[in-house]
Amino acid sequence: MSRGGAPLMDRAFKAWFLVRLAINFAVGxxxxxxxxxxxxxRPLTGEYxxxxxxxxxxxxxxxxxxTASVLAYVLLASGSTAALCVYGLHKVAGPLYRMELLxxxxxxxxxxxxxxxxxxxxxxxxxxxxxxxxxxxxQNRQRWLSRMEEADRLCLQDxxxxxxxxxxxxxxxxxxxxxxx
Amino acid sequence: xxxxxRQPFLRKIYYLEPRYQGETALAFAVLIALGGTVxxxxxxxxxxxxxxxxxxxxxxxxxxxxxxxxxxLAWRLxxxxxxxxxxxxxxxxxxxxxxxxxxxxxxxxxxxxVEGDLSTPTRAPGLVEFVRFGDQVDAARGKTLTxxxxxxxxxxxxxxxxxxxxxxxxxxxxxxxxxREVAP
Numbered sequence: 001m002s003r004g005g006a007p008l009m010d011r012a013f014k015a016w017f018l019v020r021l022a023i024n025f026a027v028g029x030x031x032x033x034x035x036x037x038x039x040x041x042r043p044l045t046g047e048y049x050x051x052x053x054x055x056x057x058x059x060x061x062x063x064x065x066x067t068a069s070v071l072a073y074v075l076l077a078s079g080s081t082a083a084l085c086v087y088g089l090h091k092v093a094g095p096l097y098r099m100e101l102l103x104x105x106x107x108x109x110x111x112x113x114x115x116x117x118x119x120x121x122x123x124x125x126x127x128x129x130x131x132x133x134x135x136x137x138x139q140n141r142q143r144w145l146s147r148m149e150e151a152d153r154l155c156l157q158d159x160x161x162x163x164x165x166x167x168x169x170x171x172x173x174x175x176x177x178x179x180x181x
Numbered sequence: 182x183x184x185x186x187r188q189p190f191l192r193k194i195y196y197l198e199p200r201y202q203g204e205t206a207l208a209f210a211v212l213i214a215l216g217g218t219v220x221x222x223x224x225x226x227x228x229x230x231x232x233x234x235x236x237x238x239x240x241x242x243x244x245x246x247x248x249x250x251x252x253x254l255a256w257r258l259x260x261x262x263x264x265x266x267x268x269x270x271x272x273x274x275x276x277x278x279x280x281x282x283x284x285x286x287x288x289x290x291x292x293x294x295v296e297g298d299l300s301t302p303t304r305a306p307g308l309v310e311f312v313r314f315g316d317q318v319d320a321a322r323g324k325t326l327t328x329x330x331x332x333x334x335x336x337x338x339x340x341x342x343x344x345x346x347x348x349x350x351x352x353x354x355x356x357x358x359x360x361r362e363v364a365p
Contacts, residue, residue, distance in 0.1 A: 007281075008280065008281050008284055008285060008288070009277055009280060009281060014273075014277060017273060018270060018273060021209075021266065021269050021270070021273065022266055025213075025262055025265050025266050025269065026262060028213070029258050029261055029262045032217075032220075032258065032261075033254070033258050036247075036254060037247055040245065040246045040247035040250060040254075041245045041246070041247040042245060042246075043244055043245050044241065044243065044244060044245055044246070048239075048241070051241045052236050052239070052241075054246075055232050055233075055235050055236035055241075055246065056232075056233070056236045058232050058246055059229050059232035059233045059236065062224075062225055062228060062229045062232065063225050063229075066221045066224055066225050067221065070217040070218070070220065070221040071217075073213075073217050074210075074213055074214050074217045077213045077265075078206075078209065078210040078213050078214070081206065081209040081210065081213065081269075082206035082209070082210065085202050085203075085205045085206035085209065086195050086196050086202050086206065087195055089198075089201060089202045089205060089276075090195045090196075090197065090202070092201070092280060093197045093198035093201050093202055094197060096197075096198065096201075096284070096310065096314060097197040097198060099314070100314060100317060103317040103318065103320070103321050104317070106321050106324075107317075107320055107321055107324055109362070109365060110365070111365045112364060112365060123280075123284055125288050126284055126287060126288050126291075129287075129288045129291035129292050130291055132291070132292070132295050133291045133292075133294045133295050134364045136295045137325065137363055137364035138363075138364045140363070141360055141361070141363040141364060144360050145357060145360055145361070148353070148356070148357055148360070159346075163349075166339075166349075166353065167339070167340045170336045170337075170339050170340035170356075171336075171340045173332070173333075173336045174333055174336040174337045174340060177329055177330075177332060177333035177336065178333065179296075179297040180297045180299055180326060180329045180330070180333075181297060181298065181299065181300055181326075
């Protein structure tokens with residue numbers, strides 16, 4: 001949870017991911033069960049000795065059967081879980097990647113636009129915090145420029161008033177900037 | 182004029198953070214493989230023993246081997262699912278915690294920046310992605326602080342010193358230009 005705001009990751013997203021994870025694992029286990037069921041449920045036919053040897057052979061070949069079935073389970077469950085990680089975690093990785101690009105642009109001095117994530121994306125408070133910061137800087141910038149332009153307008157009067165107003169504006173700007181550390 | 186709405190559909194790129202998405206997938210794969218290995222070892226031991234025991238008993242009322250080992254197999258499969266799912270949940274919750282802690286620090290740093298604190302480092306903990314992201318946030322804040330300090334120093338100089346009118350005018354315009362560079 002981000003302090004004093006909306007959560008960085010929705011409860012619904014977490015539940016959705018865990019349900020998908022459970023489904024993936026359940027499908028893997030079901031496939032493993034199906035393979036073992038198929039191997040073990042072959043009918044026991046023939047004489048008494050045939051059944052005896054059938055059981056003995058089953059015990060003997062159990063390890064390769066298990067190896068193949070566990071391998072199938074691992075491949076199936078891992079493959080589907082990897083797909084879930086790439087697709088599901090994209091809702092976290094995507095916003096993070098977008099913010100990284102934005103910050104790179106900011107550092108290069110490119111114009112910064114208002115950040116908004118796609119529907120379903122996580123990390124919403126990150127965009128809000130960035131927009132809040134840039135928004136405040138822009139408001140301040142506008143106020144400082146307005147103050148300087150106001151002083152510029154007063155220069156139409158006389159030289160003394162002009163200089164005094166300019167210096168007053170500069171002192172106000174300096175005082176406002178002193179809070180940045 | 183180019184119609185933007187008729188551009189071909191751009192494929193979404195899903196695999197963006199190999200270390201975040203890829204390593205999580207790898208962690209789950211290792212967990213699944215580990216669960217499968219333990220399951221295989223236990224079933225090989227118990228089921229093999231059960232099958233040998235049945236063959237030795239000489240009493241075969243069942244139609245197939247599955248009937249005899251159904252319960253044993255069902256318990257092992259249930260344990261495999263429960264074990265892997267619980268451990269998988271733990272991995273996911275660890276990832277969620279790391280994400281919230283890492284990104285949360287960056288959010289806190291950006292909120293503090295609104296109040297004027299542009300120098301306290303983000304110090305995002307956890308995964309490399311978040312540490313790197315925290316460094317990027319710090320770089321952006323640092324760049325802004327440097328610019329604001331330059332503006333402040335220039336404003337202080339022009340407010341207190343009395344350079345000649347012509348020089349004052351040039352520096353006054355330069356200051357305005359510098360202020361325009363804040364959050365472009």
